[in-house]
Amino acid sequence: EIVLTQSPGTLSLSPGERATLSCRASQNIDDDLVAWFQQTAGQPPMLLIYAASRRATGIPDRFSGSGSGTDFTLTISKLEPEDFAVYYCQQYGGSSRTFGQGTKVEVK
Amino acid sequence: EVQLEESGGGLVKPGDSLRLSCAGSGFSFNTYGLNWVRQAPGKGLEWVASISSSSSFVYYGAPVMGRFAVSRDNANNILYLQMSDLRTDDTATYFCARDGPNVSSGWRHWGRGTLVAVSS
Numbered sequence: 001e002i003v004l005t006q007s008p009g010t011l012s013l014s015p016g017e018r019a020t021l022s023c024r025a026s027q028n029i030d031d032d033l034v035a036w037f038q039q040t041a042g043q044p045p046m047l048l049i050y051a052a053s054r055r056a057t058g059i060p061d062r063f064s065g066s067g068s069g070t071d072f073t074l075t076i077s078k079l080e081p082e083d084f085a086v087y088y089c090q091q092y093g094g095s096s097r098t099f100g101q102g103t104k105v106e107v108k
Numbered sequence: 109e110v111q112l113e114e115s116g117g118g119l120v121k122p123g124d125s126l127r128l129s130c131a132g133s134g135f136s137f138n139t140y141g142l143n144w145v146r147q148a149p150g151k152g153l154e155w156v157a158s159i160s161s162s163s164s165f166v167y168y169g170a171p172v173m174g175r176f177a178v179s180r181d182n183a184n185n186i187l188y189l190q191m192s193d194l195r196t197d198d199t200a201t202y203f204c205a206r207d208g209p210n211v212s213s214g215w216r217h218w219g220r221g222t223l224v225a226v227s228s
Contacts, residue, residue, distance in 0.1 A: 001170060035214040037153070044203055044221060045145075045153060050214030057216070088153050092214070095167045097143070099153040 002027055002091050006100035012108040019076040021103045023089035028069050033093035036065055036074045039102075040085045048087075049074060079105070110134040110217045112204050117222030124194050124226070130187040130204030130219055138162070138182035141207035143215060144189050146200035146224075156202070157189065172198075194226045 003026040013019055023034065032052040037045035047056040049065035052072055062077040076083055084107055089100040116128040130142070144156040157178040158167045166178055177190040187204055201221040208214050 031212065033212060039153075044205075044218035047214050047216045050208070051212040054212075056214065086152075090153075090155075090215075095165075096169075097155045097158060097167070098169075099145075099155060102152045 001096050002029065002098055004089055004091060004098055004100035006087075006089055006103045008103060009101075010104045010106060012106050013079055014108045015079050015081055017079050019074075019079055019083070019105055021074040021076075021087055021089075021105075023067075023072040023074070023100050025070040025072075025091060029072075029091045030093040032068045032072075033091060034065075034067070034072045035090045035092060036063075037088045037090065038083075038085050039088065045088065076105075110206065112206060112217060112219035114202060114204055114219045114222035117202065117224045119225045119227065120194055121228055122195055122226055125190070125192045126194060126224060128189040128191065128202055128222060128224070130189075132185045132187065132206070135206070135217075137185040140209075142180060142187045143205045143207070144178060144187075145203045145205055146198075147203070147221075148197070148200045151200075154200070159187070191224070194224075196226050196228075198224065199226045200224060 005024045007022045034052045036049040039045045053065045064075050086102045086104045088102050111133045114130045141160045143158045159178045175193045179188045203221045204219045205215040206217040
């Protein structure tokens with residue numbers, strides 16, 4: 001089973017700053033089938049990025065994804081108040097689908 | 109509009125069984141793979157199981173393999189999760205999520221979840 005390790009665990013930033021979240025896989029992810037989700041309290045996850053770098057429908061362009069192989073990154077170019085939340089990466093290639101443990105982006 | 113609605117959660121004792129349902133609407137149910145994901149209180153997301161559109165392929169996460177079974181009724185647009193030998197660490201909100209239109213599309217559509225509490 002592929003293990004995804006997200007870092008940092010918590011990111012303390014101010015509105016307007018840039019956020020860089022990392023997701024590292026224990027083995028190569030075929031076809032770069034990595035997604036990023038945002039979750040706020042009491043809500044289901046919301047798909048932001050799929051296939052490592054493609055923005056989901058309706059997601060603002062301040063969100064971008066990059067990476068391949070075992071190292072993937074979610075970047076939020078300029079944090080808006082509604083972006084303070086928990087972010088999860090997920091790999092969905094093959095027969096096993098796993099999530100990272102999450103990165104919390106909090107207000108500094 | 110795509111909608112997914114989970115039901116069947118509740119309070120059960122260790123060792124009990126429970127069946128969750130996820131009703132889908134607003135899309136061609138029988139053409140999409142479906143998934144179960146859970147989230148223990150205050151914890152992260154954990155993938156539970158996936159099933160292909162025609163039930164040809166089913167996959168499970170290691171913690172539930174041999175105890176949980178995923179199935180679907182395409183005639184009635186319902187996804188199921190049969191849970192057996194429940195343990196206290198199965199306590200979680202269980203979400204269903206739909207695959208995208210192709211293998212790379214990701215899981216855009218989710219239900220709001222149903223809470224399962226396992227306690228003596």
